[in-house]
Amino acid sequence: MLKLQLPFWMQKGELKKLNNAAQHFWDRVEKWLQVPLSRFDLMTCDLIMVDHIAWERKITRLNGEVELIYRKRVNYAFINAQDAGMNRGIYAIFERLGVPIFDIKEHQPGKDWDVITIEMSDDILSNNKTLVNKLIQTYGATCRRYEYSVTSTSNHYVAIGDMSWSHQTCIATIQTQ
Incomplete structure (x- = not known):
């Protein structure tokens, strides 16, 4: 982007306003010139x-x-x-x-x-x-x-934990007298 720069002794009053107007004009011209160039971006153009x-x-x-x-x-x-x-x-x-x-x-x-x-x-x-x-x-x-x-991928989940078992055997007998 073109930046217009005046010497320090001209950066006052009407010359400053003229510089700002010229800067604004050339910014717009640059945007106008960029429009056709943006048409060639195949990902965004028409x-x-x-x-x-x-x-x-x-x-x-x-x-x-x-x-x-x-x-x-x-x-x-x-x-x-x-x-x-x-x-x-x-x-x-x-x-x-x-x-x-x-x-x-x-x-x-x-x-x-x-x-x-x-x-x-x-x-x-x-x-x-x-x-x-x-x-x-x-x-x-x-x-x-x-x-x-x-x-094909598939996710399988396996739960891991402590498993214990207690066992007790009871035997019933008939007592005869």
Whole structure:
């Protein structure tokens, strides 16, 4: 932000008022110039602009896709393309879009060499099935086959305490005389 500064002998009276008016005017001009620049922030700009840039980057919006994830896909398209094809990159792509995955397993015993297993939670996979498929289709390695492994977590609680038992045996006998 531009700060207009007058020499100390001019900081009185009408010159001070003129300085304040000029400062106010240039502050407004700066705000006017920042408006078009704010249109290019894909996370906050109008959705029409996001659609235009998505078309340039060959990204189509999925049916029922959340707007925030769509904006992130368009915003991170170039970085995601750089990370494509590598396990480390797949982790980063999913993390950027807010879709957590647990593990990526390659070269598993008993499976073909080109099968990659992506392990994620059941609710993430069921809620984002089309998104996950599209991400793997777009950014996965082309010479690999992908399969999903679902992992569900559950919390079990076990109470621990002292348990004791006292035992007494009473035997009744008949006395004969």
